[in-house]
Amino acid sequence: MSEHLIRGRVGLAPSGADPAARPAVRWRGTPLTWVHGGGLTTLLFLAPMLIVFGACSWYPIVRTVVMAFQHTNLVRPATWVGWDNFRAVWDDPLFPIAVKNTLYFAGLALVIGYPIPLAAAVIMSELRRGGALFSVLAYLPVVIPPVVAVLLWKTFYDAGSNGVFNTILGWLHLGPYPWLQDPHWAMPSLVLESTWANAGGTVIIYLAALRGVNRDLYEAAALDGAGVWRKVWHVTVPQLRGVLLVTMILQIIGTAQVFLEPYLFTSGGPSNSTVTVLLLIYDYAFGNSLGGDYGSATALSLMLAGALAVFSAVYLRLTRNWSQS
């Protein structure tokens, strides 16, 4: 331990002592000893981080909480309105629609988007040659700017018979399908693009985790007569369960905050079929050119954050035993 850290402990009980048994001691240092002990240096080194986090992260969070109880257009002075913003959100007919759509998106993404990266990673890890190439190909969509990706997929989703997907399906005498132009097709179309755009990152995580799986386990399973599926089910999945649990909760939290796809593809349409909670927040804040309802927007943001916090706590509680066993 360096000299200044040892000096910094002057007058304190030894580390590890029972705090309750710690004798009441008075701080005997002076500002000068604090400076000499390295306190100032520590603070100065911390200052940039504190300033950046304070200005860009903590201050906006505090402002969000404050604004949720105010009525403001950010030009005139704000007025306190108590819980009115929360009540307004709760009474908004679009609120249950947005919640339902968000759950639908998250559910579809879980069904479609969650197993695909795992399957891809398992297959790629088994490849004897070209694994790196497939890794690059899998990750490529992640590095494409989202707006470019959406523009690209808009041409794929062209509802005319000359749209890319409809042309391909036309060869099989299928379609044309309306894709984004139909309330029933729109959300699955968004999930499909979102899966393509985001799966690469998860594939890389799974590939890294798979390298940590002991190959002896597969050999032992093979000796016991296990086929590919049984190896995956009884060796790969249990070995990856910690990673799988984390990626699942990250995906659920991420999809609960889906914004980009509905905003860029459909603006929430057709007929509010792709209005999500985050899009509704955006709509409150910026949907009206007269200046937004920032109070309702921040109130709904807090409600979403609270719901996700509760969900995460419950999820971690329920999966704690499984992830540790």
Place this chain on the structure above:
Amino acid sequence: MRSVRTTATRAAAVAAVAALFAAGCSSSSSDDSKGSNPKKGVTISVASLIPGSTKEASAQFANQVAEFEKANPTIHVKSVQYQWTGPTFAAKLAAGTLPTVFTVPFTDGRTLGENGQLADLTKQAKQLPYFGKYNPAVIAEGTTSAGKVIALPTAAYAQALHYNRKLFQQAGLDPDQPPTTWDQVRADAKQIAQKTGKAGYAEMGKNDNTAGWILTTVAYSLGGRMEDGTGKDAKATLDNPQTKQALQMLHDMRWSDNSMGHDFSWGWSDINQAFAAGQVGMFVNGSDIYTNLVQASKIDPAIYGVTTVPLAGGGSAGVLGGGTLAAVRPDASEAEKAAAVKWIDFYYEQPLIDQQQAIRNAKTLVASKQPVGVPALPVFDKQQYELANTWIKSYINVPQPQMAPFMDKIFDQPLVPEPAASTQSVYHALDPVVQAVLTDKNANIDQLLKAANEAAQAAISQGK
């Protein structure tokens, strides 16, 4: 030795952090973009052209800035690309990133002014020699209920039916005889779709208030109104019989005639681009969009045609009007406001009121291959409008004969302003109704309108 090195390291660290702070402080203190300096003059940023405009248009704008700065040596002008859209405007307004001078539609002017979101220009505006000559109905769009002038009108338009003459010809229709009733619009759209494979008639359907805006236009043309009364006491009447009729017509064109193509989510820019690209036979938009079609979409002038929106018989049918206001940021200093109004006068108003400026402006536009003579409505009075057009007659380069169906009839049509209370919210409530009719064959129009009316009424009552 260790002690010396430690001390030196600490000193260096302290110096580095102090330098960082000093750099931060000095950069903020050197920011003199706000306010004015008597020696340096005043700097204002002004909305220039929309993103994606041609090089010629940009060069033309730069020339006008240079001319203004020459005439006003103490004013420095920074041009900023700008396009008004509801969501981006709201974001910029909240973030304080709008240029000093920007434009807003008539739709929002008064409410923004009432909310204190625009600068009070009363003093500067009333010093303009022609202030008393503004069309009273038009200047009212930039005046609050307390009589404060918070914006100056720069252009006025009526909604119009734009059509593609080439597609008309390909479909066996006479482009010099555009439709004059909605039944003819429907029949022509069907014929265009069948003969050319393009959308015979398209309508904005985006969830950004444009779908509701165009539905309101069609409902007005059939005699309907979206509101009765003003302010928070206004009664929403979105579920009126004419709106139902307009939606039923849309439904039939979409599902029975299949004449509306396969894209039903057009926004303002998208539909202009699609029309300029020859993908759309007819659509409704402001009468002054020819400039945008040239600047941003490079339309072939030969395909362009415009006529009035068909009006149903009866006293209440009218054409929805609108326009553009030039406004100033609410945090502008007095010097900035004065400079801003000078710019508004120079760039927007002088070409409408002064022969020399009108001709100079027209010459510049022609030299940079920009449209001169785009159909519009008078900002001052009809006499002044016609007089200004005679000044620039020899410079007019738009295909006027192709615009004659509009210009010949527009002054006979009753002009109806947009819904006065919670305008954007009323349009927004109608967006999903239009989308439902265009994307769901079994959409229940009555039920959809009932829900939209409730949403609009709630917004009106809350003043949103």
